[in-house]
Amino acid sequence: MDTEQDFLFFNPRIATKYNPFYEGEYMVIQTYPREYKLIVEHRSFDYKNAKSHCELENLAHDYTSFSLRIFHDDKLWEVNYKGEPKSISKQQNWKIAQEYLEAHYSTHTNxxxxxxxxxxxxxxxLTSYISNSGQPITSWQSLTCLVEGKGQDIQTCPNCNASLVRVDESEDDDFDFDDQVNRPIACIGCANYHGVEYEGNxxxxxxxxxxxDSxxxxxYHP
Known part of the structure; x- marks a missing residue:
């Protein structure tokens, strides 16, 4: 007999958590705002259907945006005008290790x-240590948290090469941690980026x- 729990799998958000993605499957994913886990709003093997659904989702939301991807070679890919894999998507279905999820929600860790x-x-x-001169220093340490390769100390994003270095705000009031990560995706880590406004442009x-536009x-030049 069907239970209430069984009917939950008709909800795409819940079904996506348990059902694997399949080769050639199109997915409408939330690209803004980005969350820790991939948010899939629609799945289909029909390119026109998926494209139409993506367009409708973007029309229906003012503060959330969606993009179309295809699952190919165990990765998410952007698609060309024919719906074929064009380039590997920066956004993927990341698998975060459970211990880092628990530490994130813990009230006992900084x-x-x-x-x-x-x-x-x-x-x-946030970590503290004593410098060679004997002065206490507080800084942010960035670690990989995915199931594969977890716990590695990183200073740049392994996915887009953006700087992840953070310092204690009391050490440098002029430090702008969001400088790179707030750039357009294609410009993150690029030496050619200028990003200055002139007369409103x-x-x-x-x-x-x-x-x-992608x-x-x-x-791109690192």
Whole structure:
């Protein structure tokens, strides 16, 4: 006999958690705001159906945006105008290790899960140590928190190369941690990025004044 729990699997949000993605499957995913886990609003093997659903979702939401991806070779890919895999998506279905999820929600740790602008999650904890001169220093340490390769100390995002270095605000009031992660995705970690506003118009860079319209700019230079 069917129970209330059985009918929960008709809800895409719940079903996605348990049902694997399949080769060639299209997914409408939430690309803003980004969360720790992938939010899939629609799944289909029909490109036109998935594209239409994505367009409707974007029309229906003012503060949330959605994009179309295809599952190919165990990864999410952006699609071309034919619905074929075009380039690997920066946003993936990240698997966070349980101990880091628990530490994030714990009230006894000075640490948190942080989501990079490209969607990559990492674990940031406040650490203190004594410098060679004997002075106490407090800084943020960034660690990988995914099931694979967890616990590695990182200073740049393994997914988009953005700087993840944070310092204690009392040490440097001028430090802007959000400088890189607030850039357009295609510009994160790029040496060509300018990002200065002139008379109300933002100049992204000298090559592409208004930025690049996807995640993979052909003129990206680390």
């Amino acid at each position: 640490a948190e899960l942080v989501v990079c602008q490209c969607s990559y999650p990492y674990f940031s904890s 933002m100049l992204v860079c000298g090559i592409h004044a208004h930025g690049w 995640e993979n700019c052909p003129d």
